[in-house]
Amino acid sequence: MNKDIRKAPLAAIKPHEITAHNHTRIDNYFWLNDREDQEVIDYLNAENAYYEAETAHTKAFQKDLFEEMKSRIKEDDSSVPYFYNGYYYITRFEKGKDYPIYSRKLGSLEADEEIMFDCNEMAEGxxxxxxxxxxxxxxxxxxxxxxxxxxxxxxxxxxxxxxxxxxxxxxxxxxxxxxxxxxxxxxxxxxxxxxxxxxxxxxxxxxxxxxxxxxxxxxxxxxxxxxxxxxxxxxxxxxxxxxxxxxxxxxxxxxxxxxxxxxxxxxxxxxEVEYTISHYGEYFYIMTNLDDADNFKLMKCPTDKTTFEHWEEVIAHREDVLLEGVDIFRDYLVISERSNGLPHLCIMPWNAPENAYYLPFESETYNAYTGINVDFDTEILRYGYQSLKTPSSIVDFNMRTQEKTVRKEQEVIGDFDKENYIEERIWATAKDGVQVPMSLIYKKDLQKDGNNPFLLYAYGSYGYSMEPYFSTTRLSLIDRGFVYAIAHVRGGEDMGRQWYEDGKLLTKWNTFDDFIACSEHVIAQGYTSPKHLYAEGGSAGGMLMGVIVNKRPDLYNGVIAQVPFVDVMTTMLDDTIPLTTGEYDEWGNPNEKEYYDYMLSYSPIDNVVAQQYPNMYISTGLHDSQVQYWEPAKWVAKLRVTKTNHNQLYLDTNMDAGHGGASGRFESLKEVAKEFAFMLDLEGINA
Missing domain, CATH: 2.130.10.120 (Prolyl oligopeptidase, N-terminal domain)
Known part of the structure; x- marks a missing residue:
């Protein structure tokens, strides 16, 4: 492939000074912050054209990957109906159509279907x-x-x-x-x-x-x-x-x-006091971190006396168990918890709390969660279960008899057999000695000889736990020899509330160091090597990608950064940008010098240096309201003129979409096919 960097578009340099705390930064690409400017649009289109030209040899493979991923999905699919206020509600898809149809049936699943919304018709044009x-x-x-x-x-x-x-x-x-x-x-x-x-x-x-x-x-x-x-x-x-x-x-x-x-x-x-409320009978039930209950506890109060002094404890705070949520039924309380990095569901009868019991989940790594439970007067709990190798199941569980009925298991079209894969949980030792879990999946005949392509994904912000979920699209990598792993780094709540607290504000570097430690661990254990290791993250996880390529570019052959939050300082200093002020408690307020200095230490675009960088595929959407398109655009522009090697560097801007990418059930698979083709091409795999 022609790697002549002179073919790549170079954004015009127009120095712009940004001063805070008597410190001045020069932003050469600040001018990209104007989606109405034709010069900006021209630059984004030039980057798109460059990406298309440089990857033209993979277009047929991208199409094959798209068709392959699409072929595993049941096109004429429908949700498990749920009953609410006299109607069964159903979401279904028809073959060859991209969007859902929302319908309902009165009283019985045998009743005539009432189509409420056909999004295929509504999406036309x-x-x-x-x-x-x-x-x-x-x-x-x-x-x-x-x-x-x-x-x-x-x-x-x-x-x-x-x-x-x-x-x-x-x-x-x-x-x-x-x-x-x-x-x-x-x-x-x-x-x-x-x-x-x-x-x-x-x-x-x-x-x-x-x-x-x-x-x-x-x-x-x-x-x-x-x-x-x-x-x-x-x-x-x-x-x-x-x-x-x-x-x-x-x-x-x-x-x-x-x-x-x-x-x-x-x-x-x-x-710093959080609470959510649920009503039942004469009481409100309150999930809260009041009185330093970092992992949250459950309290209650009368409906007419709702202030702190009337709150009574129902479930005490536990140091090793995170209380994540409750589902209230007439006769039962369902408690969603997390301990040792895994979710658990506890069923407690209101009239006999001493008879509470847990649903049994025996996999080494999995995800279990309560589903749509809108009916108050029922003894049936609907929950979901899946793992990296186990397709998603929707289960109706009778809380009285403890009988379960699998209402639906995700159907994977083709010759998929979960017994052909191994899933496991391993632990890396972080820089400060903390053990960081990873969830892995790979084909069972894998040899740990350092030659396996390996994709490591993480997010690590806002307390979002990254669940080990099943994916049919992921099979297109694993079946071609990839190991796929989720690094449960600090900044999420995967290991409890403290796991989040230890990966935000002035401890944010833990998130980045955890990911690097996980990368080093899978290399040391022979799963892969730096020439076969790939990293992926989106949004705040895209910021993580920006930090690791600055600090340890030697660890990765390729990096995928989706809608990445990489211009941390400029964005967080501009309170007119959507969502900025609400982020102060996550990253810090850079108007305070302590936070300014700390955020500046990792802000990806501010730490780009003259060094060799991995191959990189960076995607964004022109209309993104969460992370503005100009952040990745400015990042790529700076990388182009700073990095010292000719590795691939692509900016792919969807000119019609925002933070979530393309709409439509299958259209988004084309974006996944681009990412997979990027990595597979680097591995010399083209079929």
Whole structure:
């Protein structure tokens, strides 16, 4: 392949000074921060053209990979129906179509199907389409729903009459897509975003039959570090306005049958106290970290006495068990926990808590989670189970008889046999001696001779745990000899709340050092070698990729960075950029010098140096609202003129999409095929 760097587009250098704390940085590519500028668009198109030209020899292989991945997916598929308020609700796909069809059946699965939304028809004429937030009134007549056709996560809210099929001439713009009906079947509450920062900061009330201009502002969140949302409790008794920052939360409640009443504060926010509420009978149940309960505990209070002094402990804080959530039923409490890096589900009868028991899961590494459980008066718990080699299953579990019924197991078309693969959990020793787990999958005939291609993935931020989930697309790598692994680095909550605390703010370097330690470990154990090791991460995980290629480029042959957050300093100093202020509790506020200096120590674009870099494939979306496209664009521009080797460096910008990439069930597989072809080509595998 021609690696002549002179063919690559070079962005114009236009020095721009950014000064903070008497320290000045020169940003030569600040001008890329304007998607309306034709010069910017021309540069992005030039990078796309360069990528297309340099990878032209892989196009046929990309198509083959796409068809291969698509062939494993059951095209005419449907979800397991769930029953709610008299109807069975179903999401299904038809062969040859990209988008879901949402339908329902009255009273019985044998009843006639009512198609609520056919997203295939609705998506016609749009290069991007996403429908979310379907919310039906209690009389089953009206449905609120929201649509995004730009991929910037700004949804237009609509209302449909499910009896007549008419969509009302109502378009409420700049919403989050989330809404909820009051019990009167005519009052709709919804959340809207700030037009500049895209922060969800307002709750409005809409009455059927009125214009959007008449909607009433119910709540405005003034604190720029908080978002707000609204929902109805599972018991249908209360509406709840939730206000959340990274470290603090607050709720307001109102009886659902009194939509014109005044919301009242459940418990006034206190810095670094988080809580969520669930209603049951005469009590609210509260999951909280109050009083330094880092792994959270469960408390309760009467519905009319909701402040701290009335909270009583139900499940105490445990040092080695993270309380992740609860599902409340009439006769049972289901507790979702995590210990030793693995999820567990505990069933507790309300009338006999001493008879609580755990569902048995015996795999070495797996993911188990409660599913859609909207019915309050049932003894059936719906949960999901999967692992790296075990397709996803949806199970109905009778909490009284302890009998389980597998409602659906993900069907993998073709000759897939999970017994052909090995999954395991191994541990790397981090720089500071901490043991970091990894979940691996590979074909069972693998030889640990250092010659295996190996893809290591991680995220490591916001307390998100990276579950070892099953993927049909991943088989296209594993069947060609790859080992695939998830590094459960600090910054997630994989090993409990402290695991998150030890990978944020002024301990963020732990995230990066953990990933490097995992990379060194799999090399030392003979799974792979630096010439066959690949790393992948997206968004905040893309920042992780940016740090590791600066610090240890020698460890990797190739790196994939999806929508990467790499211009940390410039972004975090600009509070007009969407979502910035809400990030202070995650990364730190660079307006304070201690955080400025620490963030500057790892900010990927600020630490690019003249050295040899791995082969790199970097993707972004022009309309990304989470990580603006100019971050990876500026990063690539700087790498082009700084790195000292001619390894591949590609910027691939989807000019029609945002943070989540392409819409459509199969269209996104084309993006995966690009990433796989990038690595397989480097390995000399072309079929």
């Amino acid at each position: 749009h290069s991007y389409f996403h429908l979310r937030g379907i919310n039906v009134t209690e009389d089953n007549q009206w449905a609120a729903f929201a649509v995004d056709t730009v991929s910037r996560r700004e949804y237009v809210l609509h209302i449909k009459n499910l009896t007549t099929g008419e969509i009302l001439p109502l378009s409420i713009e700049k919403t989050t897509g989330s809404s909820t009906w009051a019990s009167d079947n005519k009052t709709l509450f919804y959340s809207r975003k700030d037009e500049v920062t895209l922060r969800a900061d307002k709750i409005f009330k809409h009455k059927l039959g009125t214009a959007a201009t008449e909607d009433v502002l119910v709540y405005y969140e003034e604190d720029e570090t908080f978002d707000t949302h609204i929902y109805k409790e599972k018991s249908r008794k209360y509406l709840v306005i939730g206000n959340d920052s990274t470290l603090t939360s607050e709720c307001r409640i109102l009886e659902a049958d009194n939509p014109d009443g005044e919301f009242r504060i459940f418990q006034t926010r206190e810095r």
